[in-house]
Amino acid sequence: MRKLLLLLTIVFVGLVFIARLFYLQVYNEDSYSLLDDNAIRKVYDYPKRGYVYDRNGKLLVANQPSYDVMFIPREVKEMDTLEFCNLLKITKEDFINFYNKAYRYSPRLPSVFIPQLSRIEYAVLQEKIRKYEGFYIQKRSLRDYQTNIGANVLGDIGEVNNYIIENDPYYKSGDLIGKQGVELSYEEVLRGVKGIKFIQKDRFNRDIGPYKEGIYDTLPVPGKDISITIDSELQKYGELLMTQKHGGIIAIEPSSGEILAMVSAPSYNPNLLVGRQRSRNFSKLYNDTIAKPLYDRSLQAQYPPGSPFKVLTALIGLQEKVVTTQEQFTCRHGYYLGNRRLTGCHSHASPLAMNTGIAQSCNAYFVNVYRRIIEKYAKPKEGMDVWSNHVKSFGLGNYLGYDLKIGNKGHIPDGDFYDKWYGANRWSSTYNISNSIGQGEVVATPIQLANMVAAISNRGYFYTPHIIKQIEGGEIDKKYTTPNYTTIDKEHFEPIVQGMFDAYNVGTAATLRVPGIDICGKTGTAENFMKIDGKTTQLTDHSIFVAFAPKDDPKIAIAVFVENGYWGSRFAGRIASLMIEKYIKGNVTMTAMENWILTHSLENEYAKPYSGKPFGINRESALQVIDKIKPDTTSNPINAPSPFKLN
Incomplete structure (x- = not known):
């Protein structure tokens, strides 16, 4: 009797596992996502943000190249932090603060370490970035305002906060979003859609090339241009x-x-x-309680x-x-x-x-x-x-x-x-x-x-x-x-x-x-x-x-x-x-x-x-x-x- 009970228990447990596997593979709608795979590095390709024209076709807002220093906290290895800080013109205390903030957000997801390098800063760092494991440079666009007027109309773009990240899955840490004016009102039209590349890593966490030859990679979709009613x-x-x-x-x-x-x-x-x-600059404008330019x-x-x-x-x-x-x-x-x-x-x-x-x-x-x-x-x-x-x-x-x-x-x-x-x-x-x-x-x-x-x-x-x-x-x-x-x-x-x-x-x-x-x-x-x-x-x-x-x-x-x-x-x-x-x-x-x-x-x-x-x-x-x-x-x-x- 005991042998029969043991056999029935084994059979029952086996059937449960088989049923569960069948459900996960056939009926479960929560399909496997490359975005959640820790063995694959995700590199986002940011689209060109849409241009803004006035009612007469005059260009008001264009784009200029920008370079962000990105990093994944848990992939950072022992390095010459003094040399790295000198290259970026930051202090060691800044380095520690940036690292800890990003680690609290997520040790395995990319975060912006230093945003918006100039072309000269980018050129200097690009030659040495390979020495600093866990760090890489990501190119994106910043706004280039072709005018010095209409700040309240045009608005600006800035880094997303935690609230936006938690409530909108499109945005990741370090992404830019419209903050005021037209940039905010028509964010979804102007921003476009990010492209993404999946990079396969080996068991030593080293990049070994595109995942499955890049068949899942996507290209960015540029933002749409808009014309506004303002006569500049x-x-x-x-x-x-x-x-x-x-x-x-x-x-x-x-x-x-x-x-x-x-x-x-x-x-x-x-x-x-x-x-x-x-x-x-924002802090200066915000703290001007007499003129209140914002x-x-x-x-x-x-x-x-x-x-x-x-x-x-x-x-x-x-x-x-x-x-x-x-x-x-x-x-x-x-x-x-x-x-x-x-x-x-x-x-x-x-x-x-x-x-x-x-x-x-x-x-x-x-x-x-x-x-x-x-x-x-x-x-x-x-x-x-x-x-x-x-x-x-x-x-x-x-x-x-x-x-x-x-x-x-x-x-x-x-x-x-x-x-x-x-x-x-x-x-x-x-x-x-x-x-x-x-x-x-x-x-x-x-x-x-x-x-x-x-x-x-x-x-x-x-x-x-x-x-x-x-x-x-x-x-x-x-x-x-x-x-x-x-x-x-x-x-x-x-x-x-x-x-x-x-x-x-x-x-x-x-x-x-x-x-x-x-x-x-x-x-x-x-x-x-x-x-x-x-x-x-x-x-x-x-x-x-x-x-x-x-x-x-x-x-x-x-x-x-x-x-x-x-x-x-x-x-x-x-x-x-x-x-x-x-x-x-x-x-x-x-x-x-x-x-x-x-x-x-x-x-x-x-x-x-x-x-x-x-x-x-x-x-x-x-x-x-x-x-x-x-x-x-x-x-x-x-x-x-x-x-x-x-x-």
């Missing part, structure tokens, strides 16, 4: 005009949503983030939009049928509630109708329209929701969906916002009249305002702003060629367009006219508050300007923000006019205006901890607005962002 000459001119100024410029082609210029100032030369000095103000900075926002108040008033284009309102240098002035206004004719209200940028006019919109409904929350939905249909208060990886959504309040702040049915339109003139709780980014103007120039629709124009052998996403319609009927736009046209001819922008071009625009001056030593302090106002041209066949829509720029027509308006003339005519004739911009700096403004000027016409009213809006985590459950934040 317009971009260059915009960056020139923003010298010694902080802010952003966004120019859009209304008929397509293509971004013509995307200026963030201050900026930097994109070539600073190429090569072995990339890390050091902070893309055109997409990320959030400002009170100021008076350009008034045109939306007018459009919503017409759509909601609470005002006509002929109805007039009185302005007594501001808007009064009883005997109390809630907002001031500059001198102009009164009373005035919609057209003159836009051209002269009358605060009182738009406060009256705003109150009617909110108070049209039984409860202020309902009116606030209607107003909010109209505004958001222009792309404000949310991410626009453009093809760049960074940005902020700004803020457009609704009824729930104020219910949570003040309590349900415990507030009215007088609590937030600053919204009517682009202050209060309204916050927008430059690209949102440019998109808003593009929608107005198109009389009610816009295309999602985008930076990609063409992909070699591919198509761009259809969402960029599909129009987005606002909630405002088409017939209401013409009076607004005429008002913006009059602003450029007889209104607040009359000094900014460009000969031979019919421009529609709107000046803006936004109050600028920030916390300094725990106290809310008013700094010099922001200068804002939006415009499109020509009036009846728009080719360009533009928004310009200049931080601490005093008032709309002083800096932003001049810059917008010059940019429009440059794009439409191809040259600039207004040389006096150009010289003024190029010779006036705002660096002194940015160096001041505060402006030192008084809070304005009505200091008491201003302080009440500040106190009302200031976030308070104890009483405000949603901890709303301050609309007076500088950036």
Whole structure:
């Protein structure tokens, strides 16, 4: 019996092994992988990264050869480390740190020891690399920026981090990846596909030739070239005009949503983030907390939009049928509630109708329209929701969906916002009249305002702003060629367009006219508050300007923000006019205006901890607005962002 049991046990175990082997060889989908075979060395062949061209075919980004010193930690043998360190111009401590870091990553996988050798360094090391077992040189491409502009647009490439390696099997230690701008947004298009060679090793871990005569080797697939929508000459001119100024410029082609210029100032030369000095230069840029050159103000900075926002108040008033284009309102240098002035206004004719209200940028006019919109409904929350939905249909208060990886959504309040702040049915339109003139709780980014103007120039629709124009052998996403319609009927736009046209001819922008071009625009001056030593302090106002041209066949829509720029027509308006003339005519004739911009700096403004000027016409009213809006985590459950934040 015992013999039979032993026999049965042996047979059973044998059947189990046979079944398992059969399963592994026939049914198991986890096939053998050369990539996991320790007896085979893998050598990657990196593809040419795709080139980047501007909308006119000008080459912006190409490639240059680079050489990385690679090594496999466990294959490193006893060597003359002093000689090796001298060749690479590193210390012995550096050698130990590099080795230990790579060993922790993987003792058997290749790691970069020293990246991006120059041609001279490569030539010196190439002759002696055979002396250092476990080390080899791998060729790859670095970016070669053919321009010194558009750093925020083009971006850069850098070494992948551990998070990327763990979450994307394509990337290995030492690989390069797009970090910002177009390089990041179109990484998968530009990078191509790595090739690979499998090298057979003998039992002494020596290379003996291609594995199976190279039948499993693959060639690299080059990245695809792309054309972006940027006009490099317009971009260059915009960056020139923003010298010694902080802010952003966004120019859009209304008929397509293509971004013509995307200026963030201050900026930097994109070539600073190429090569072995990339890390050091990046640290310097990152630690510049005053200029913030890595902070893309055109997409990320959030400002009170100021008076350009008034045109939306007018459009919503017409759509909601609470005002006509002929109805007039009185302005007594501001808007009064009883005997109390809630907002001031500059001198102009009164009373005035919609057209003159836009051209002269009358605060009182738009406060009256705003109150009617909110108070049209039984409860202020309902009116606030209607107003909010109209505004958001222009792309404000949310991410626009453009093809760049960074940005902020700004803020457009609704009824729930104020219910949570003040309590349900415990507030009215007088609590937030600053919204009517682009202050209060309204916050927008430059690209949102440019998109808003593009929608107005198109009389009610816009295309999602985008930076990609063409992909070699591919198509761009259809969402960029599909129009987005606002909630405002088409017939209401013409009076607004005429008002913006009059602003450029007889209104607040009359000094900014460009000969031979019919421009529609709107000046803006936004109050600028920030916390300094725990106290809310008013700094010099922001200068804002939006415009499109020509009036009846728009080719360009533009928004310009200049931080601490005093008032709309002083800096932003001049810059917008010059940019429009440059794009439409191809040259600039207004040389006096150009010289003024190029010779006036705002660096002194940015160096001041505060402006030192008084809070304005009505200091008491201003302080009440500040106190009302200031976030308070104890009483405000949603901890709303301050609309007076500088950036």
